[in-house]
Amino acid sequence: MKNTIWTGLGLGLSLWVIVGCKPVRPTHDFLADNIKFAANQYKAQMEELEKSDKICIPRTVKPDGNMQYASIGWDWTAGFYPGSLWYLYNLTEEEYWKSLAEKYTEALEKMQYNTSHHDVGFIIGCSYMNGIRMGGEEKYKPVVVQAAKSLSTRFRPVAGVIQSWNTQKGWQSERGWKCPVIIDNMMNLELLFEATRLSGDSTFYNIAVSHADKTLKNHFRKDGSSYHVVDYDPETGEVRSRSTAQGYADESAWARGQAWVIYGYTMCYRYTHNPAYLKQAERTYNFIFTHTNMPEDLVPYWDYDALNIPNEPRDVSSAAITASALYELSSATRYAGYKETADLIMASLASSAYRAELGDNQGFLLMHSVGSIPHGNEIDVPLNYADYYFLEALKRKRDME
Ligand code: GLY
Numbered sequence: 001m002k003n004t005i006w007t008g009l010g011l012g013l014s015l016w017v018i019v020g021c022k023p024v025r026p027t028h029d030f031l032a033d034n035i036k037f038a039a040n041q042y043k044a045q046m047e048e049l050e051k052s053d054k055i056c057i058p059r060t061v062k063p064d065g066n067m068q069y070a071s072i073g074w075d076w077t078a079g080f081y082p083g084s085l086w087y088l089y090n091l092t093e094e095e096y097w098k099s100l101a102e103k104y105t106e107a108l109e110k111m112q113y114n115t116s117h118h119d120v121g122f123i124i125g126c127s128y129m130n131g132i133r134m135g136g137e138e139k140y141k142p143v144v145v146q147a148a149k150s151l152s153t154r155f156r157p158v159a160g161v162i163q164s165w166n167t168q169k170g171w172q173s174e175r176g177w178k179c180p181v182i183i184d185n186m187m188n189l190e191l192l193f194e195a196t197r198l199s200g201d202s203t204f205y206n207i208a209v210s211h212a213d214k215t216l217k218n219h220f221r222k223d224g225s226s227y228h229v230v231d232y233d234p235e236t237g238e239v240r241s242r243s244t245a246q247g248y249a250d251e252s253a254w255a256r257g258q259a260w261v262i263y264g265y266t267m268c269y270r271y272t273h274n275p276a277y278l279k280q281a282e283r284t285y286n287f288i289f290t291h292t293n294m295p296e297d298l299v300p301y302w303d304y305d306a307l308n309i310p311n312e313p314r315d316v317s318s319a320a321i322t323a324s325a326l327y328e329l330s331s332a333t334r335y336a337g338y339k340e341t342a343d344l345i346m347a348s349l350a351s352s353a354y355r356a357e358l359g360d361n362q363g364f365l366l367m368h369s370v371g372s373i374p375h376g377n378e379i380d381v382p383l384n385y386a387d388y389y390f391l392e393a394l395k396r397k398r399d400m401e
Helices: 002-018 030-051 081-091 093-106 109-113 120-133 138-154 182-200 202-218 255-272 275-289 316-333 336-351 384-400
Strands: 059-060 066-069 179-183 229-232 239-243 370-371 379-381
Touching: 002 081, 030 081, 030 093, 030 384, 059 379, 059 384, 081 093, 081 120, 081 384, 109 120, 109 138, 120 182, 138 182, 138 202, 138 384, 179 182, 179 202, 182 255, 202 255, 202 275, 239 379, 255 275, 255 316, 255 336, 255 379, 275 336, 316 336, 316 370, 316 384, 336 384
Parallel strands: none
Antiparallel strands: 059 066, 179 229, 229 239, 370 379
């Protein structure tokens, strides 16, 4: 039954290509064309950045059209830009990118001690961890281990989860949460798995597995979709509520949250070989790719249940994260249909509907992402993490082929 559904879906997507609907399958020079575009676009952006004597990390474009930089002190998105530089180094093999990747990575050194939110995993993972993988930077290993120690301070042992956000200040303090865990947190587990591999200390691995298992138990609906926020009682471990912060409604399916699931559980399978993780990634894949509100070009609206579909913003970041995840899911399951879907998403993202013109878009690669509509932040803009996962997907596609 399982294979019938997914094979059927794969055939359905192939049929779109045959009958000529969008998206079309990438051509043989797809990789070369996109790598060349990305390098040229980021080179022009970098020339602007390097005019400053400060280190500025692009995050998005403000409503007035100017660049919004990430705060190097705390911003969850700060690691994506150095990560993109590591991918450009890997994809082009040009030394030019290596020295810049080092410079922008090392600007985040203090972040390894950040214990104020769970995003140290994204920040240090995308920068330093990629520097070890793609730049051979042995000296970055202690930074990754220290960042894992910082993240582990947020582990709440009775509940068995890592607390995502603090609740004393800001808008989070108005929600009545005690120990909020957001589905995005699955992404931060990669740092813990890697820290165990680098240090031999299994504490990090055990925390990651505990978090992934509790999330598996408490974050999902019967249809395979994920809640955004699950609040735990850290003293009893009970679930206090299930809600949203960035989605349309508590019971809706926020698009990026579903992308984090597919990516996060596929990544957890890589380190554990637990088939339950792979099954969850496949269930959520099945949920989104059979959803009546998934557009033909496979770039989702910001929430699958948003009220005014089709007149709602798309979220390109969700599509890029999903494409990257599906290349890995395809290798893990040996099911080619996932790669076919990833290729179709990538063809859409590389089309003029979503990929910027050279020199436009403040130097970002992709247009039309969404940060948080309920907060009125970053609506229909470029985002550094959409670019990061697009580049990662290019690398994964190239490595598979
Ligand atoms: N992790 C924050 C977000 O996905 O918006």
